[in-house]
Amino acid sequence: MLGIDKFEPNRLKLARQMYDDLSKTALATMIDVAPSTVTKWEDGTHSPQPEVLINLAEAFGIPVHWFTREVPNFGNPLFLNRAKKRVLKAPCFRSNSMLINLAEIQSIADEWISFPKVDLIPALTREESLSLNEGKIQLLAENLRNHWGLGVSPIPNLMKRVERAGIVVTRFEIGYEEMDGTSAWINDRPYIFIAADKQNFFRGRFDLAHELGHIVMHKHLTEEDKKNWFDKLEDQAHYFANCFLFPTSAFIAETRNRVSLESLMLLKKRWGISLGAMMYKAKTLNIISDEQSSKLWRSYRYRGYTKSEPYDIDTVPEEPSLLKNMIKMLLEQGGFDKANIIDKFGLKKHLELLAGLPKGYLDDDFGQIINMKLNSERVNNSTSLLQSAEIIKFSRR
Numbered sequence: 335m336l337g338i339d340k341f342e343p344n345r346l347k348l349a350r351q352m353y354d355d356l357s358k359t360a361l362a363t364m365i366d367v368a369p370s371t372v373t374k375w376e377d378g379t380h381s382p383q384p385e386v387l388i389n390l391a392e393a394f395g396i397p398v399h400w401f402t403r404e405v406p407n408f409g410n411p412l413f414l415n416r417a418k419k420r421v422l423k424a425p426c427f428r429s430n431s432m433l434i435n436l437a438e439i440q441s442i443a444d445e446w447i448s449f450p451k452v453d454l455i456p457a458l459t460r461e462e463s464l465s466l467n468e469g470k471i472q473l474l475a476e477n478l479r480n481h482w483g484l485g486v487s488p489i490p491n492l493m494k495r496v497e498r499a500g501i502v503v504t505r506f507e508i509g510y511e512e513m514d515g516t517s518a519w520i521n522d523r524p525y526i527f528i529a530a531d532k533q534n535f536f537r538g539r540f541d542l543a544h545e546l547g548h549i550v551m552h553k554h555l556t557e558e559d560k561k562n563w564f565d566k567l568e569d570q571a572h573y574f575a576n577c578f579l580f581p582t583s584a585f586i587a588e589t590r591n592r593v594s595l596e597s598l599m600l601l602k603k604r605w606g607i608s609l610g611a612m613m614y615k616a617k618t619l620n621i622i623s624d625e626q627s628s629k630l631w632r633s634y635r636y637r638g639y640t641k642s643e644p645y646d647i648d649t650v651p652e653e654p655s656l657l658k659n660m661i662k663m664l665l666e667q668g669g670f671d672k673a674n675i676i677d678k679f680g681l682k683k684h685l686e687l688l689a690g691l692p693k694g695y696l697d698d699d700f701g702q703i704i705n706m707k708l709n710s711e712r713v714n715n716s717t718s719l720l721q722s723a724e725i726i727k728f729s730r731r
Contacts, residue, residue, distance in 0.1 A: 338381055338382065338383065338384055338387060338402070339381075340402045341375070341381035341382065341387070341401060341402060342401060342402060342403065342404065342405050343375060343376050343377065343378040343381075344405045345400065345401045345402075345403070345405060346372075346375055346376050346390075346401065347376055348405075348431050348434065348435075349394045349396060349401075351427040351428060351430065351431035352394070352428060352431045352432060352435070352684065353394055353428075354424040354425070354427075354428050354509070355423060355424040355427040355428065358372040358373055358376070361393070364393045365386065365389045365390055365393050366389075367386065387401060395682075395683050395684075396680075396681060396682075396683075396684065397676060397680060397681065397682060399677070399680060400680035400681060403680055406437075406438055406441060408434060408437055408438075408520050408521055409520075409521070410557075411433075411434075411518040411519060411520045412518060412519070412552070412555055412556065412557060412560060413426070413429075413430040413433065413516055413517075413518045414516065414517050414518065414545075414548045414552060414560065414567065414571075415429065415430070415513070415515075415516045416513075416514040416515045416516070416541065416544055416545065416568065416571070417510075417512055417513045417514060424510075425508050425509070425510040425512075425513040426513070426516070428508060429508060429513065429515075429516040429527045429529075430516060430518070432504065432527060432684070432687075432688060433504075433516060433517075433518050433520065433525045433527055434520070435681065435684060435688060436502055436504055436525050436527075436657075436688055437502075437520040437521060437523070437525055439657070439679055439681075439685065439688065440502055440523065441521070442678060442679055443660055443664075443679075446664065446668055447660055447663070447664075449500065449502075449656075450497075450498060450499070450500040451500050452499065452500035452501070452522070452523055452524065453481075453482075453498075453499040453500055454478070454481070454499060454500075454524075454549070454550060455474070455477050455478050455481050455550065457550075457553040457554065458550075458551055458552075458553065458554065459554055460554045460555055460556070460559070463551055463552050463553075463554065463555055463559075464555075464559065464563070466551060466570055468573055471547075471551070471570055471573050471574050471577060472573075472577045472582055474550060474551065474574065475547075475574050475577035475578040475581070476577070476581060478546075478550060478578065479578065479581065482495060482499065486581045486583055486584040487584075488604055488605045488606060489579070489606065491652055492539050492542055492543065492579075492606070492652060493539075493542060493652035493653065493654055493655075494652070494655070496526070496542060496546060497654060497655070497656045500523065500524075501523075501524045501525070501526060501546070501549065502523065502524070502525050502526070502656060502657070503525075503526045503527075503528065503542070503654040503656070504525075504526070504527050504528070504654060504657065504687075504688045504689075504690070505527070505528040505529075505530050505538070505651075505653060505654055505690065506527075506529075506530050506687050506688070506690070507529070507530045507531045508529050508530075508531060509531065510529070510531065511531050511532065513529050513531070514528075514529050514537075514541045514544070515527055515528045515529055515541045515542070515544065515545045516545070517545040517546075517548045517549055519549070519553050524549040526542065526545045526546070526549070527545075528541050528542055528545070529541070530651070533651060534646050534651065535606070535645075535646070535649035535650060535651045535652065536602070536606060536607060536608045536643070536645070536646060536649070537608065537646075538651045538652060539579065539606050539607070539652065540575050540579065540607065540608065540611060542652075543574070543575035543578050543579050544571045544572060544574070544575040545571070546574070546575070546578065547570065547571035547572075547573075547574030547575055547578070548567070548571045550574065551570060551571070551574065552567060552570075552571075555567070576607075576611055576614070576615055579605065579606065579607045579611075580601075580605045580607050580611075580612070580615065582619065585612070585615060585616075585619070585621075586619065586621065588601055589601075589616060589621050593616055593621060593622050593626070593630070594630075595609065595630065595633055595634065595637070595639075598612050598613065599644055599645075602643070602644070602645060603645055608643055609634065609639060609643050609644075610634070610639075610643070613627065613630050613631065613634065653690055654690060655690070657688060657689035657690065658689045658690045658691055660689070661675060661685075661689050661691065672695075672696045672697070672698065675696060676696055682696050
């Protein structure tokens with residue numbers, strides 16, 4: 335093999351996908367090499383010279399040593415992307431590759447951090463997933479609520495509750511409004527990406543509940559199932575989200591009186607679910623007639639709610655905090671400086687993006703270095719990553 339030793343061809347393919355599925359030809363133009371050269375790097379027959387690898391790393395904004403690290407074996411995860419059919423493949427490839435990075439970050443941090451154990455109801459078999467109907471989906475949503483001790487009350491912060499259940503979530507702008515989210519089980523831990531492009535609290539909560547539905551219902555499906563039943567799987571996750579955010583029994587009780595846009599606005603603020611989702615639910619449950627539904631939707635469109643509903647602009651979206659607090663814990667209590675963080679995880683700007691840190695946060699080390707305590711002291715005095723519960727601590731290892 336020509337070029338540097340230990341160059342990992344799969345890293346190059348992953349980097350292209352992280353860069354909106356950049357083509358080999360476009361990459362070759364960026365670093366002034368022939369497209370065939372990029373192909374040889376990626377198929378493993380050649381590897382880049384040191385000076386070319388530096389150019390490659392600079393083009394992607396990724397540290398050089400990331401390209402020489404062994405690629406973890408994550409198998410073949412099933413990625414379920416929530417996107418309009420007309421969306422390009424690029425954002426799907428990018429979100430998938432970012433979840434792979436997320437899984438690698440978590441696996442590296444697992445040396446020092448005790449992450450929360452996955453706390454979900456038992457996964458369905460493939461056969462059970464393919465035979466789901468609305469009644470079964472509603473029961474699954476109720477079972478998960480009961481498992482988490484939520485009852486039939488509104489969920490104050492869905493993001494925090496999901497993270498507490500061991501699901502690793504990232505949220506960032508991907509550059510495509512048609513893209514809403516992606517989820518996957520990777521090495522028996524669930525990961526979720528939520529697109530932040532719309533900056534809408536209610537939409538974001540629904541997207542998160544939608545991806546949670548995929549995690550709960552579709553763990554053991556195959557790529558062929560995804561291809562054959564894509565619309566059906568999306569409808570199932572959509573229905574799960576509606577049932578989970580606003581349980582059917584509670585919705586019926588809350589809409590006993592006349593259903594109007596004004597009455598639904600009050601419920602929207604309390605339950606954290608959009609007017610559109612509640613209007614759909616009211617019609618599905620036959621709480622309102624076809625005529626009433628049409629009238630509501632006409633009024634909805636007349637008021638301009640198709641673009642923005644009341645409270646959409648004023649309500650700040652829920653943000654994941656697990657990874658952000660993980661990085662801060664390593665810096666403040668783990669004896670790491672920012673250069674150590676970049677070295678250990680092999681990423682900088684992408685780590686900032688995935689963890690929800692400000693751009694440039696890892697550029698310089700302004701923090702005091704705190705030495706690691708002995709194991710017994712470290713475990714006894716570890717602090718919570720999430721404010722409401724001790725779910726991540728320094729590992730005993």
